[in-house]
Amino acid sequence: MATIPNCPQCDSSYAYEDRGLFICPECGNEWQAASETEENAGGLVVKDSNGNLLQDGDSVTVIKDLKVKGASGAIKQGTKVKNIRLVEGDHNIDCKVDGFGPMKLKSEFVKKL
Numbered sequence: 001m002a003t004i005p006n007c008p009q010c011d012s013s014y015a016y017e018d019r020g021l022f023i024c025p026e027c028g029n030e031w032q033a034a035s036e037t038e039e040n041a042g043g044l045v046v047k048d049s050n051g052n053l054l055q056d057g058d059s060v061t062v063i064k065d066l067k068v069k070g071a072s073g074a075i076k077q078g079t080k081v082k083n084i085r086l087v088e089g090d091h092n093i094d095c096k097v098d099g100f101g102p103m104k105l106k107s108e109f110v111k112k113l
């Protein structure tokens with residue numbers, strides 16, 4: 001039998017399940033029984049150049065010089081990037097690079113620290 005979580009609204013432990021919804025008898029809150037919250041960033045799977053899974057908040061190093069549109073120089077190989085955020089798309093890492101500002105990188109050009 002599945003365990004019923006406490007109500008996210010009032011933390012009551014008397015919640016029950018009804019047709020895929022959890023219902024709290026104490027505050028009347030209803031919420032989805034789906035386990036979406038277990039998946040990171042809405043199920044995004046982003047891997048670095050070595051195939052390691054990346055997560056929001058990870059720090060990575062750039063593994064090759066990357067040209068930046070509109071900037072005078074390239075992001076050098078070995079540049080550390082802290083606190084990345086995973087996003088959907090071709091450039092799947094949203095981050096801030098020292099000296100360059102906010103930008104998007106491709107996960108295949110970074111390595112998890």
Ligand SMILES: [Zn+2]
Binds near residue numbers: 008011012024026027
């Ligand atoms: Zn409740």
